[in-house]
Amino acid sequence: xxxxxxxxxxxxxxxxxxxxxxxxxxxxxxxxxxxxxxxxxxxxxxxxxxxxxxxxxxxxxxxxxxxxxxxxxxxxxxxxxxxxxxxxxxxxxxxxxxxxxxxxxxxxxxxxxxxxxxxxxxxxxxxxxxxxxxxxxxxxxxxxxxxxxxxxxxxxxxxxxxxxxxxxxxxxxxxxxxxxxxxxxxxxxxxxxxxxxxxxxxxxxxxxxxxxxxxxxxxxxxxxxxxxxxxxxxxxxxxxxxxxxxxxxxxxxxxxxxxxxxxxxxxxxxxxxxxxxxxxxxxxxxxxxxxxxxxxxxxxxxxxxxx
Amino acid sequence: xxxxxxxxxxxxxxxxxxxxxxxxxxxxxxxxxxxxxxxxxxxxxxxxxxxxxxxxxxxxxxxxxxxxxxxxxxxxxxxxxxxxxxxxxxxxxxxxxxxxxxxxxxxxxxxxxxxxxxxxxxxxxxxxxxxxxxxxxxxxxxxxxxxxxxxxxxxxxxxxxxxxxxxxxxxxxxxxxxxxxxxxxxxxxxxxxxxxxxxxxxxxxxxxxxxxxxxxxxxxxxxxxxxxxxxxxxxxxxxxxxxxxxxxxx
Numbered sequence: 001x002x003x004x005x006x007x008x009x010x011x012x013x014x015x016x017x018x019x020x021x022x023x024x025x026x027x028x029x030x031x032x033x034x035x036x037x038x039x040x041x042x043x044x045x046x047x048x049x050x051x052x053x054x055x056x057x058x059x060x061x062x063x064x065x066x067x068x069x070x071x072x073x074x075x076x077x078x079x080x081x082x083x084x085x086x087x088x089x090x091x092x093x094x095x096x097x098x099x100x101x102x103x104x105x106x107x108x109x110x111x112x113x114x115x116x117x118x119x120x121x122x123x124x125x126x127x128x129x130x131x132x133x134x135x136x137x138x139x140x141x142x143x144x145x146x147x148x149x150x151x152x153x154x155x156x157x158x159x160x161x162x163x164x165x166x167x168x169x170x171x172x173x174x175x176x177x178x179x180x181x182x183x184x185x186x187x188x189x190x191x192x193x194x195x196x197x198x199x200x201x202x203x204x205x206x207x208x209x210x211x212x213x214x215x216x217x218x219x220x221x222x223x224x225x226x227x228x229x230x231x232x233x234x235x236x237x238x239x240x241x242x243x244x245x246x247x248x249x250x251x252x253x254x255x256x257x258x259x260x261x262x263x264x265x266x267x268x269x270x271x272x273x274x275x276x277x278x279x280x281x282x283x284x285x286x287x288x289x290x291x292x293x294x295x296x297x298x299x300x301x302x303x304x305x306x307x
Numbered sequence: 308x309x310x311x312x313x314x315x316x317x318x319x320x321x322x323x324x325x326x327x328x329x330x331x332x333x334x335x336x337x338x339x340x341x342x343x344x345x346x347x348x349x350x351x352x353x354x355x356x357x358x359x360x361x362x363x364x365x366x367x368x369x370x371x372x373x374x375x376x377x378x379x380x381x382x383x384x385x386x387x388x389x390x391x392x393x394x395x396x397x398x399x400x401x402x403x404x405x406x407x408x409x410x411x412x413x414x415x416x417x418x419x420x421x422x423x424x425x426x427x428x429x430x431x432x433x434x435x436x437x438x439x440x441x442x443x444x445x446x447x448x449x450x451x452x453x454x455x456x457x458x459x460x461x462x463x464x465x466x467x468x469x470x471x472x473x474x475x476x477x478x479x480x481x482x483x484x485x486x487x488x489x490x491x492x493x494x495x496x497x498x499x500x501x502x503x504x505x506x507x508x509x510x511x512x513x514x515x516x517x518x519x520x521x522x523x524x525x526x527x528x529x530x531x532x533x534x535x536x537x538x539x540x541x542x543x544x545x546x547x548x549x550x551x552x553x554x555x556x557x
Contacts, residue, residue, distance in 0.1 A: 053399055055556045073402045081400040087393040091321035097397075100320070103313045104401035148397070 004029035004156060004186045005050060010059035012045050012210075019045045020056070021210040030183045034197040035190040037207035038295070043190040044084050046207065047160045050188060051081035063156065080154030084161045084190075086133070087145040094129040094136070094144050101148045111152075119147045122173060138165035146174065157181075159189035163196060175200050194297075195290055208298055222291075225300045228253055231272040231289040233279065234261045242279060249275065260285075311407070318415045329419075330426065333376075337427040340368045341434050344493070356495060358524055361435050366447065366523045367492035370516040372427045374486055377420030377455050379479055381462025384416060386475060389467060395555055405552045413459055413547075420455045424448060439523065447523045454515040454536050460543035467550045485510075491517045511539055 005027040012020040019042045027033045035043045048054035049061060052068040052075050061068045063075045088097040098120075102112050120126055123143040133141050142165045149157065157178075163171050178187050178200050191197050197204060198218055206214040214221060221227075233242075242262060246252055251271035256263040266272045272289060322329070345361045355363045388395045398408055425448065432439060469475050486492070490513035499507045507513055518532035 051400060053396065053556070072404045076400065076402045076404075079400070081396065083393050083396045083400075085393040086391065087397045087400075089321060089394060089397065091324065096320065100317045101397065101401070103317050104398060104403065106402075145393075149400075 004031075004064060005188070006062040007050070008060045008062075010046075010049060010056045010061060012042075012049065012054070012056050018210050020049070023059070023210075023212060025205065025212070025215070027186065027188060028202075029186055031202045032178060032182050032187040032200050033189075034201035034204035035188070035207055036192060036194065036197060036204055037190075038192060038298070040209075041207040042210040043207055044160050047081070047158050047188065047190055048083075051079055051158050052076050053081065078155040080149040080152070080157045082145055082149040082157075082159045082162055084164065086141055087148060088133050088141065090132065090134050093132055094125065097133070097144060098129070098148060098151070102151060105152045107152055115153060116147065116151045119150055122177065123147055123170065124173075139167055139170060142166055143170060150177070154185070156186045156188070159187070161190055161192075163191070171196065206297060213298065221297070225297065226267075227291045227296060227300065229266050229269045229272050229289060229291045231264045231266065231275075231287070232258075232261050233264070233276075233287055234285040235283050236260075236285055237283065245278065246275065251275070311411070314403070314407075314411055315414065318411055319418070322415070322419060329422075333372075333423050333426045334430050336372060337368065337430040338434065340372065341431060344368060345435065348493075352493075355493070362524055363520070364493065365431055365435065366519040367516055368431060369424060369428050370451065370512075370519050371486055371492050373420055373424040373451060373455060374458055374512050374515065375479075375483055376423045377416065377458045378462045378465075378482060380419055381413075381416040381459045382466040382475060382479065384412075385463045385466030386470070386472070388412075389470065389554065399555055405555055406548065408555065409548055409551045412551075413456075413463070413544075416459045416462065417452070417455055420459065421448075421452055424451050424455070440526075443523055443526055446528070447519055450519055450522055450528075450533070450536075451515065453533075453540065454518075456540045457511065457536065457543045458515075460540070460547040463547045464543065464550055467554055482512075486512045486516075489513070491520070509535065511535075514539075 005025075007023055007025045010020055010023045011018060023046065035046060037043050045054065049056050050063075052061075052063070052072050055069055063078065066075055068075045088094075089100065092100060098116060099112075102116060107115065120129065123146060125140070125143055125147060128136060128140050128144070133144065136144070142162075146159075146162060149159070162174060166174065175196075181187070182200075182202075187200075189197075189201075203215070203217055205212050214224070216224075235242075237260075243255055243257060246255055246264070251266050251274070252264060253267065254263075254265040256265075264272060264275060266275065269289065269291060276287070344364050344367075348364075349360045352360055354360060395408075398411075399405075403411075428444065428448070465475070465478055469478060488494075489507055490496075490510055491507070496504060496508035496513055496517060508517070514532045514535050518529050518536070521527045521529050521532070
C-alpha cells in the first residue's frame with residue numbers, strides 16, 4: 001500500500017530532554033493508525049510534527065511524498081488537526097468559530113452548506129451554535145472542535161485524544177464517521193485507552209518515553225506477549241463475600257475492591273469466566289473486562305527486555 | 308476579496324464586536340488626560356518653550372495614549388495566544404504559514420493602535436478647539452503609524468518572553484511611568500542634563516513623541532528621528548518574527 005506519511009529518524013527535545021527519539025514510521029494511505037502511550041510519552045509532540053505545526057530537531061517528515069517544512073502551505077491543505085486542547089476563540093460564538101475556520105480554509109458559502117452543515121447535524125450541534133463556547137460543556141466544545149477539523153474533508157485527519165470529554169453517544173458517532181471514511185481518508189489518532197482503539201485502528205504503535213515500543217496489530221500484540229485479563233464485576237450491594245471466597249483461588253493474580261465493583265486480574269479470559277460460575281448472578285449489575293492495558297503491556301515489555 | 312483580506316477581517320471580528328467598549332474607554336481616557344494635563348496644569352505652567360501648554364501637550368497625550376495602548380494590547384493578545392495554544396492552532400493548522408500568521412496578527416494589533424491614535428486626536432481637537440492644518444495632522448498620523456510598528460513588535464516580544472502575568476503587568480506599569488514622565492510629554496528632552504540628555508532624547512518612545520510634536524507644532528519632519536524609527540522598526544520586526552516563528556513551530 002502507498003505510504004501517506006513517512007517519518008525518517010525524527011527527534012525532538014525540550015529543555016535537554018528527548019521527547020521523541022529517532023522515530024521512523026510509515027503510515028499507509030487510507031488506514032487508521034493509532035498512537036498509544038502514557039502521559040508524557042510523546043504522543044502529542046509526534047502528532048504536532050506530523051501536522052506540520054511543529055518542526056522536528058532532526059529527521060524528515062514526508063506527506064504524500066512532499067517534505068513538510070519546505071512545502072508547509074501545500075501539505076497543510078490536506079491535513080485536519082485536532083489538538084488535545086480547546087481550538088476555538090472564546091470571543092466568538094460556535095457558528096462564528098466555524099465561519100472563521102471555513103474562511104481560513106478558503107471554503108465558499110456553498111461548500112459550507114454542503115460540507116459543514118451535515119457535520120453540524122451529525123455531531124448534534126444545531127442548538128449550540130449561537131452560544132459562546134465558554135457557556136458550553138466540555139463535550140460540546142470538543143464536538144465544535146471536531147467539526148472544525150473535519151470541515152473541508154481533509155485527506156489526512158489527525159486527532160489528539162479526540163474522545164476527551166465526549167459522552168458515549170458522541171464517541172460512537174465519531175468512530176462511525178472514521179469507519180465510514182476509512183479507505184478514502186487517513187486517520188491518525190492518539191489515546192491512552194486500548195479499548196477505544198482496538199475497534200477502529202488497523203495498526204498502532206505504543207510510545208514510551210519518545211521511543212516506539214510496539215508497532216503492529218492486536219494479533220501481533222497478543223502473539224508477542226501474554227497479557228492478563230482484567231475483569232470488573234459490579235454488585236448491587238458490594239462483593240465482600242466474593243472477595244473472601246476468592247482469596248485462595250490459584251488462577252487469580254490480584255483482586256481489587258473498588259466499592260461496589262470488584263476488579264479481578266486473572267491469567268486469561270477463561271479463568272475469569274470460570275470464576276463467574278461461582279458468583280450469584282442475581283447480585284450482579286454489570287460485567288466488563290479487557291485484556292489490554294497500556295501499563296501492563298509496557299510492564300511486560302520492560303520485563304522481557306530486562307529493564 | 309483575496310484570502311489574506313478575508314483572514315484580516317476574520318481576525319478583526321472579535322475586536323469589532325466589542326468596539327463600542329474600546330471606543331468609550333478611548334474617549335473617556337483622552338478626556339481625563341486632557342483635564343489633568345491641560346486644564347489642571349495650564350494655570351501652573353501656561354507655556355513651555357514659547358508654546359502654549361495645550362498645543363505642547365496635544366501630541367504628547369495622543370502619543371502617550373497610542374503607545375501605551377498599542378503595547379498593552381499586543382502584549383496581552385500574544386500572551387493569550389501563547390497560553391492557549393489551541394487558539395493559535397485554529398489558525399496555524401490551516402494552509403497559512405508562520406510569516407502569514409505573524410503578519411496578520413501584527414497588522415491587527417497595529418490597526419487597533421491606529422484607531423486609538425485617530426480617535427484620541429479627534430477628541431482632543433474637539434476639546435481644545437484647536438485649528439490644526441489637516442495636512443500636518445495626516446503627516447503626524449503617518450509618522451505615528453510607522454512608529455507604532457516597533458511598539459507592536461515590542462509588545463509581541465515582551466508577551467513571548469515574559470510569560471508570568473505579574474511580570475507582564477510590572478513591565479506595563481514601568482513603561483507607563485517611563486513614557487509619562489521621561490519621554491517629553493511635558494518636559495522636553497533638552498531640559499535633561501549631562502548623560503541623561505541623549506538617553507532621554509533617543510529613548511524610542513521619546514523619538515515618537517518629540518518627533519510627532521515637531522511635526523504638529525513646529526511643522527518640521529526630523530530626518531534623524533524618522534531614520535531612527537525605520538531602523539528600530541526593522542530590528543524589532545526581525546527579532547519579533549524570529550521569536551514568533553520559534554514559538555509557534557516548537
